[in-house]
Amino acid sequence: MKTKQRTLLGLLVLVLLLGGALALLTRQNQKAEQAASEAAQGTIPLSSFAADDLTEIVVTYNGETNTLHSADGGWTLAEDPAYHLDETSCNTMRTALAALNAKRQLTEEPGEDYGFTADSLIVTVTAAGETNTFTFGAENAATGDIYLKKAGDDALYTVVGTKASCFEVRKTDLFGAFNPAGLTSSAIEAVTLTKNGETLTPELTTELLSALSSYVTSQTTDGDPAGRKELAAAVVQTADSTKTLTYYEGMDNYYLTVAGDTSLYTVDGSTVQTILAADAAAADS
Template sequence: MKNRKKALIIAIICLAAAAVLYLLVVKLSQRSEDADSSDDSLVISSVDSGQITAISYEKDGKSLSFRKEDGTWYNAEDKSFPVDQDSLTTMTNALGAVSATRKLDSPEDLSEYGLDSPVLTVRYTASDDKEAEFTVGDTNDAAGGSYLKISGDDAVYLVASDFADTFNSDIYQLADMESFPTITSDSITDINVKSGSHTLEIKNDSDGGRIVLENGEEKENCASSSVTQFINTVTGITFKSHVAYNCKDLSKYGLDKPTADISVDYTTAETVTETSAESVQETADTEETESETETVEVAKQLILHIGSQNEDGDYYAALDGSKEVHVVSGDTIKELVEKKAADFTDNTILSGSLNNAKGIDVAIGSDSWHLVKKEIAKADDLADSAETEGTDSEKATETTDATADETTADAEKVDESETETEEKWYAGDTEIALTDLSSAYSDLSGMSAEKILDTAAKSTGDAAISVAVKWEDDTETTVSFTVYDSSFHLAEINGEARKLVNKRDVEKLVEDMTALLKK
């Protein structure tokens, strides 16, 4: 009985302690909420964004000011500066309704929030003479925002980082300036890159292809993929940034004497309106005319002058006839200016898929093989055909003589449209496994020249291997390899010997072809 009474007393004491602790936590929580309130929808400043007539901000020791007149925003320091109107609209929208995620009612020391020396100060004036100033201090990475204070308000607020980011641009990031024209590769007829005494040109030829000229001399054996890549680099030019909108001293950017000039001739489709003389005569009384629209190709040209490099390794550039100066990627300019005709040389040895070949002749030493591709009915179709013939013959014996003759003729007739075929390779009567042939063929089709001779060489000695491929379009490519030196073999392709390939690549081709054909 005494034990029960003692346990009851202990339980009452514990319950009382818990109640006191609960009340203490509630009290502290209320105080905390009074000192630090949080509300995702706490609007701390609002104004009709359309009524804002002036904006200025200071950041990193630099200040920018803008004024709105007759619905257009201007740079307060230079009214002729081409201000991007959309950027200023973004700023007015940000100032129209400023929201906070937390409020600190009684901050003891502004330096704790970086507001004694703010990183950003933003001011605006509205048409009703309403003014406000916002100072932005430290960033709270954990909360994902920045501390902000408003003029006339003792509280400190935590706002999303988007507010400060809106006012993070320098003057030329807020400029409405020209961009590099949009040009499609198909519309280009000529590209000319001149750097010093060197000129590289890519132009359309009469056959609808492209040719490469270096210092006015046409270069042969150029890879179309390399030409396409070069053209894509030109069409992909963009201005990374702007540095001057009305440059009066081009020498400051090395543009008084450009290091390179890139000219592009291209065509663009434009719609023109034509009014016929008959239409004008017929409608003279009614003062109405009928017009027709027509799309025509218009020839155009742009010239991009390349100046000096900046500290980041990029280049200053200006379009011909323009006073605007821009920055273009250094990698892009080097890709164009440093290109030589030799960089376009096609280093492949054999272009063409095995699927497009119909015959291959291989010679290794005194041995030679003639391979042909044949189209053969699949084995399953042959078996089905034989079975059908047998069944139909049995039925024929059970019918009249006339019916038997008709059925036998139908059974012997093969409907080619329903017969599936497959392609197989043969050396004489011996079938060559397609997987093995493909592997050996890839040694040749995947081979690349490691060096290109300026002038054609003369093959000496016997060929290590010769391969002649007859294509489906009845054209032929012949490749033979002879020893050039201790490291290379000379590849003679359709009679021209300029490409040097690694001797190990040739040795592997010989080894794989020999193993395939001598099985």
């Protein structure tokens, strides 16, 4: 009996030792993978700050400059504060700049073209009261890395090619899709449609509710719907508010305005067709 107990105890100790060795090996592999990943991204620090310390990113791309302000966990476009920004795109830029490392530090060779022109991508970041400006050049054909300059630094750097991609955006690329009326299907209690002077009360079908609460695809602040054909207006009631949505047809798109909001929004054609179909169904009933 004692022999069996000693054998079981020995096996238990062996299992514990093997488990510890496996855990140690796993941690070592994870550290090695992390180190390899960091090395692949670069080890020469160019920009480093805590995410909450960032206050502004200025991006100049293809001759267009957009100034992004960060405050209280949100983002605004300085040139157009009413413009609805895509938070994910802005957060991706912040993450890229919070730990921007270079792979190599070089000395510019006379006569060499590194792709720095008047149209180069330029990114200026302000965080914790410190401002840094980076200019992205051409891609190195051999490595796929991108040349980069830091203002106030005479060195030439290379960074991973993907570092520039999140900044290669125009204002239209920064738009964040949303529902400007703030409607959800479950909150809508009643809808009145007006078309060509005729007022109708359509059935609240799933398709109609989805159309009224669908997202817009672009925004023009202080947009004027003049010159576009008005198709229908929907007065939408919820327990808390009444919203008036007016739909228009233009030369190339369909549009939406929301009463009390000076923006002109672009909407998907299927959304408008659903609204008009509900209008027609109500007229036939």
